[in-house]
Amino acid sequence: MKEVEMKMLERAKALLESGEVARVVAWKKGDFCFDPSPAVFESVEELDTFVYDWFCGANLSKYLIQIAKKEGKTAVFLKPCDTYSFNQLVKEHRIDREKVYVIAVECLAKLDVEKMKAKGVSMIESVEVVDKDVHVKTAYGEETLYKPDVVLTKCETCNKTHQAKDEEIILHERPERDVNRFAEVEKLEAMTEDERFAFWRNQLSKCIRCNACRNVCPACSCVKCVFDNPASGISAKANDDQFEEQLFHIIRAFHVAGRCTDCGECSRVCPQNIPLHLLNRKFIKDIDGLYGEFQAGETTEGKTPLTSFTEGDVEPKDVFNGEAK
């Protein structure tokens, strides 16, 4: 990862120096080795804090909605999954493709520090990844974790490849894997109605309505969200009732259906670790099953499943567990 980081930094410097771009959207160092933040670099000097490491899980594409509106061209480093969101935003005319210079960067899955801490490591000082071993140095000593156990949930079943790039910095290709991203959804589908209700009740009761899932979601790009608009009749700052806990997540999932690229940011940012991606994946799975496979963000053109139809579409009453009877 260090090598990739150096190459990225070199490119960022060159692009800024030559004036080809006015700014670079990337990540900057935090206080620890595991808390980088998204950042905008406008000069070579600012690049002192540049970082690209195992914890750069954040999806940078949504920031471009605002940033790319500024004067001049914006360079951005995108991981494979981020490029889908980027394409989707271009498709929805939220980002002007001409104003963005996309540098595709490698990603061999990102780590989830919360999962690492749950494994009992605390006071982390440094982290090094060798193949599937995560070597962690802490104030209490050294430990080795098994990487697949501590990657971000969104990386667990990811098989995505870059869909948009003006150039690439890829030193290690991620091998194609045999993963089923719908396994968890299928598990839920196999449950009884009562069990499913209990599962979601338990999960959604944790929701504190912080809106992190909405605000981070690249598909949630409405200028004014219906939940913030008093005129909508359903605006709310908190879940005052079990109903509101459900309403928020149902409407959100439905609104991004057919546009959600499964980037998994919603689950990454949830402070209560609600598996929100399982809501969106249900829609993706149903759409795939009922109307043919569709991956949002693969292209910047064309219709989405919910803005198109065929005359022979399945009848709602014939749908059961995501499949046509």
Next chain:
Amino acid sequence: MIEETLIPKVGVITDVRKDTPDVKTFRVVGTDGKKLFQHMPGQCAMVSVPGVGECMFSITSSPTNEEYMEFSIKKCGCVTEVIHAMEVGQQITVRGPYGKNFPVEEDFKGKDLLFIAGGIGLAPLRSVINYVRHYRDHYGKVVIVYGARSKDDLVDIEEIQTEWMNEPNIEVYLTIDRPQEGWDGHVGFVPAYVKELGLDPNMTAVLCGPPIMIKFTLAGLLELGFEKSRVYTTLELRMKCGVGKCGRCNVGDKFVCKDGPVFRMTELDELPDEY
């Protein structure tokens, strides 16, 4: 059960007066027919329509009025829209009074007073002006400069013309933004008019109106030699609780609901520019 300021009293609208196309003045008393509570000029109250919302309004009537309270309300949002549709007899809820009043019993005493208002900005000033008129001999000369977009937008014009203008030792200057048929008074913006009038800079000035008017009028006053420590204005920000707890109406470390809405210009200068 201990008192709770957030639980309002029920008030009844006993009179509705249409002042301008978008301003109405509502007279409110308690369900027992008496005034809901005592207040001082410049203080505000939270008026609400259950199911719609609650908003802060300045109390337009003078504290010396022992019978009722009045609110001059401009139609500009969802709550005010519903209030504007109300008729006599309709109940609303009111809680208050909130905020700091104009220092009528302290700094204003014995001084010559200059009131400058723009549009609906007269609402909070009407309370002070009528208070001063009531205790006329406690104060010196009173000069009132009031402007609005058009003659139809002058709030309380009847009271101004029939009462204020006929009183000795009160000078009233009216102005509207653009010439209009049937208007033979002054035409022009308030800030410019204030400079034209060449007012005595030893007066204590009170400004109220849209931010842009305040900004330019203040500049004009300073040019005329007024001292910032003797210029007062009021601020308005989003409020929910009215008692400095809900955390949104602050400018720096001051809450407009509790430490305002009345501020001396020198106080405002010390606050960050975020209002």
Next chain:
Amino acid sequence: MYRISKEKLNDLYAKINETSGLYIPVKRAGEVNYAVWGEGKEVSLETLKTVKSPKSMFFPQTENMMKFKTDGKNIEVIDVREQFDERRPFVLFGVKACDYKAIEVLDKVFLGDPVDSYYKMRRETTTIVTLACSRPEESCFCKVFDVDATAPQGDVTTWLDAEYLYWQANTEKGEALTALVQELLEEGGETEVATQQAQTKAVIERLPFSNLDLSRFTPENLNALFNEKEWEEMSEACLGCGTCTFVCPTCQCFDIRDFKTNEGVIRYRCWDSCMYSDFTLMAHGNSRTTQMQRFRQRFMHKLVYYPSQYDGTYSCVGCGRCVNKCPQNLNIVKVIKTLGGKNND
């Protein structure tokens, strides 16, 4: 000082539950939050930081304040506070030192004039049992705000080690609770507690954030800090979500809203966040239109405005929840390091 074996903790909870409601860190769907105890609930005292702080005990995320019945032009206001009289007293168990300090911060706001009766009624009927920390982590910085994580205040202070929970009453309320559960307690524990305290203190000294410099955050510097150009850069990744404010033990901003039922109107209050775009939105205009302004408001409030309003007390207690939970890793520590003073390297 008393102690009780860890195996008997469930008996302790059950005993308390006989006379009072018990509010305690409970694991649900993988996350630990304060919840009402009941048989079969998975209590987790070992958890260092609950996701939500115990402030929700006194200042719940949503709370009905009153009801209105409307009939034609008439309105009837219904005071719903009577339900408090019928409420059982509560024991809030397992509060960490930082969270206890946070309750003191909230007290200043809600118990200051005019008293917030909703908060006060809950506060008065609650006995607080605090729990000392023994395994602080890198995101903790309570020492910066003069919090002693090894000796929290409260009605009863407890310490936990591998075998026992140690118990010491501090107030009358605490003595009363001790008397209630006396049969389950045995004397002893002074040495164990002292040893644990010494060990924990040594760890706290070594924590990376234990020596932040706050010296510049004074009311005199209000305008200078407000006008710092760094706010722009610090806030650029901010999503404008409310995570930091909702997990914060001292954030106290609220909204008051109405809900129409089939019968009338419920007026309730709920947590609000200064990070939200509509926090200061009025019918005509908004005093904070950019995320930078909202971001600045939050940290200025914690570090400058609040201290200026309440004799120098900061309204941050160093719990580190925002450090752990911010989706993009922005937090108050980064603000302190950037603007706090010369001694933040």
Next chain:
Amino acid sequence: MQDVSTEKKEFTPNIVAFCCNWCSYAGADLAGSSRLTYPANVKIIRVPCSCRVNPMFVLKAFQRGADGVILCGCHPGDCHYVTGNYYTRRRMALLYSFLNYMGIEKERTRVEWVSAAEGARFASVMNDFVKQVTELGENKRLTDLRVKEGE
């Protein structure tokens, strides 16, 4: 006040039927003028096209006390606006499937195509749906308890 009678009150569900102005709403009219009966607890909401119904309408109906929600539109291919109901079909197929995924009983939701000429069909669809929801009982999973306060 507690109900002293021990007799169990029979459950009559609240049903909300969103009906397209051009077909099912007229179908309901025809059912009425043909003196065909369907339960009075079906509350009809007229919409310009079944496609007008967004998921929020369905959820709000449940929030405000509906025990079942049925959406009636023109038969596919017969939409007054040519293609509206095709979109409805996809939308509702996904929404209902999703609600069921969250544990909401599948029997509480339905989509039916009823033309203006099918008065009898309208009545029988409603009778059938009411029966189905009655058997299911009260909606407790997707309802707002505050709404029913004081009842």
